[in-house]
Amino acid sequence: MNRRIAFIGAGTIIEMFYIPQLKGMGFRNIWVFDSNNERTQYLCKTYKLHAGTFEQCAAADVVIVGIPPGKKFELLYSLIAPGKTIICEKPFVHHAGEAQQLINKATLAGCTLLVAHIRRLFGGIQLARQHLMNKNYGTLLKAEIFEGNRFSYKTQSNYISTNPFGGVLLDTGSHALDAFLFVSNMTSVNEFQLRIMQSDHDKNEPSHEVKYRFKLNDTEVFIHLSRYDALSNKMNLYFEKAVIEVPLLLKPSIRVTPVLGQRQVLTSGKCLNYMSEAFRLQLYYMLFKKDKQLFDARSFLNLSGILQQLYNA
Numbered sequence: 001m002n003r004r005i006a007f008i009g010a011g012t013i014i015e016m017f018y019i020p021q022l023k024g025m026g027f028r029n030i031w032v033f034d035s036n037n038e039r040t041q042y043l044c045k046t047y048k049l050h051a052g053t054f055e056q057c058a059a060a061d062v063v064i065v066g067i068p069p070g071k072k073f074e075l076l077y078s079l080i081a082p083g084k085t086i087i088c089e090k091p092f093v094h095h096a097g098e099a100q101q102l103i104n105k106a107t108l109a110g111c112t113l114l115v116a117h118i119r120r121l122f123g124g125i126q127l128a129r130q131h132l133m134n135k136n137y138g139t140l141l142k143a144e145i146f147e148g149n150r151f152s153y154k155t156q157s158n159y160i161s162t163n164p165f166g167g168v169l170l171d172t173g174s175h176a177l178d179a180f181l182f183v184s185n186m187t188s189v190n191e192f193q194l195r196i197m198q199s200d201h202d203k204n205e206p207s208h209e210v211k212y213r214f215k216l217n218d219t220e221v222f223i224h225l226s227r228y229d230a231l232s233n234k235m236n237l238y239f240e241k242a243v244i245e246v247p248l249l250l251k252p253s254i255r256v257t258p259v260l261g262q263r264q265v266l267t268s269g270k271c272l273n274y275m276s277e278a279f280r281l282q283l284y285y286m287l288f289k290k291d292k293q294l295f296d297a298r299s300f301l302n303l304s305g306i307l308q309q310l311y312n313a
Contacts, residue, residue: 006031006060009067068159091174096305123252123268138240148231167206199313
């Protein structure tokens with residue numbers, strides 16, 4: 001518990017989930033640097049943290065990067081150093097070449113580089129991944145991904161309206177696409193061929209509603225993301241021998257409909273009821289478990305490449 005932990009960038013998610021969970025886990029040596037000095041002072045006074053300069057926070061044992069997308073590559077690259085643990089709040093970087101550069105530098109430096117895509121811990125998503133590893137339903141032919149809710153929480157920097165990288169694709173879309181790759185065991189596929197067939201946006205970036213249809217190797221994928229409307233918040237995976245319905249949020253069950261046979265609902269024995277529980281478990285994996293592969297940056301390389309191509313479409 002003596003490790004010095006520092007935040008560089010401290011928005012709503014950092015305040016709501018990271019700070020309370022770290023303090024609840026017994027960490028006391030917590031530092032904050034935000035480009036908005038008033039924000040830094042508010043957090044330090046409210047939660048009894050230490051205000052630091054950028055250089056002081058960059059030198060911490062564990063650095064948690066919570067800045068909006070757009071400038072993460074330069075920041076992460078500058079932070080990588082031997083023996084350090086760096087946690088990047090999602091999304092990682094939306095460029096495959098940049099992701100590879102960060103991974104290469106971290107590997108050479110002996111630096112632990114982790115990406116906080118928390119949904120990999122959700123009960124339904126973990127259950128679906130394990131189920132598909134144990135069952136052979138044949139080739140994945142098609143996937144439909146729907147994520148949408150009326151955007152209501154207040155961001156500190158208003159990046160969703162002003163940042164060209166603050167659109168829904170790199171926000172909840174990165175979560176949804178990572179869940180798809182994780183469940184279908186595509187995070188470590190060596191080569192991807194992606195062909196975009198549809199790219200609809202409500203407006204120029206940052207866009208709040210998008211629809212993409214693309215071919216990922218031999219699998220046709222449709223994704224609909226919205227900050228305006230409540231969608232089903234799930235993905236439907238169409239295999240040769242079954243359809244698997246997987247929730248994208250905390251619901252701990254999946255629905256399996258075989259081509260031949262009866263529909264069944266499977267429920268995970270591991271149930272996270274609240275987001276705060278998920279964040280606590282994620283921090284445990286990142287800071288205490290010796291096996292950190294679940295959040296290792298190398299398993300997000302394919303996601304970075306897909307986001308790059310969709311963003312540029």
